[in-house]
Amino acid sequence: MPALDDTDIKILNALQQDGRLSNAELAAKVNLSPSACLRRLHLLMAGELVAGTHLVLDQKMVGYPGTAYVFLTLDGQDRKQLDAFEARIKLIPQVQECYLLAGQADYLLRVVYKDSEDLERLHSEVLTRLPGIRRVQSTMTLRTVKRTAMLPL
């Protein structure tokens, strides 16, 4: 990755906060002319550094007020079984994140749900029926204290 100077960092931080800033607004924020700003922007966007820019919706407002973490234990750990499991997990929209933990057979999921009934359904009708699942343990969250996508630069 290319070296980032202070201006690049200012640009990235501004766009982390508001990804729909126009180039003109951005240029004003970082004290650059629009043309110079746009050139840097294009280089940054073309680089490997940026994963994308996304609209983020209010979880409550779209009907998914609940967030839970789910620990999954698989009974086998061979490659083929893990791949099958992971392919399936990626298709479940309510699963927002999935990490492989130590031991090659434990996964951690973050799921969103509409209400307790929905979580129960997700738990018993979807997750437990995934291939090779031995154990499903959910931890509900009571409140979101902090949630950010701002990486420190």
Place this chain on the structure above:
Amino acid sequence: MPALDDTDIKILNALQQDGRLSNAELAAKVNLSPSACLRRLHLLMAGELVAGTHLVLDQKMVGYPGTAYVFLTLDGQDRKQLDAFEARIKLIPQVQECYLLAGQADYLLRVVYKDSEDLERLHSEVLTRLPGIRRVQSTMTLRTVKRTAMLPL
């Protein structure tokens, strides 16, 4: 919140995938004239539904390849102590998420780190020194299987 029809959902889904789509591109995607599309877009953006749009960077590329989950146990559970803790947590950039769990004294954090040394520092020099902390237990992730911000609509 206002009722969403199919076109609204198409717009939101398109912007969840690519938040920098221009109105013209968006209009083409959802089979609408630019003006009609823009009108809907403004209404949606002004509503409570949208939390914002953000540039998301590649964690590895910006030097934070590691993700860990940290369970925190506090020794007191009075309101004042929790507020003090939460205010401090919000100021730590490496803490990407923080949830209150059941029991009013357990928190779950998702943190990013540069290397094991960095995680160790975060663990022993930052988190354990937060006010009212009794126990800090970290769980490292080996691999990110899935990570999305797409909420099902």
Place this chain on the structure above:
DNA sequence: AAAAAATGCGTATAGGCGTACCCAAGGAAA
């Protein structure tokens, strides 16, 4: 059932913005 009101699309137009290109200035390399 007819009329009126409301909702929402498309077209048109003016102005602003994104885009590409050129030039200038500063610093590094030879």
Place this chain on the structure above:
DNA sequence: TTTCCTTGGGTACGCCTATACGCATTTTTT
């Protein structure tokens, strides 16, 4: 010192955004 390379500013052109207006369809009212 000369040349090259990097990076910022300026300008011209074309597209996009924004707003107003007219029209069609649906819904409400009487």
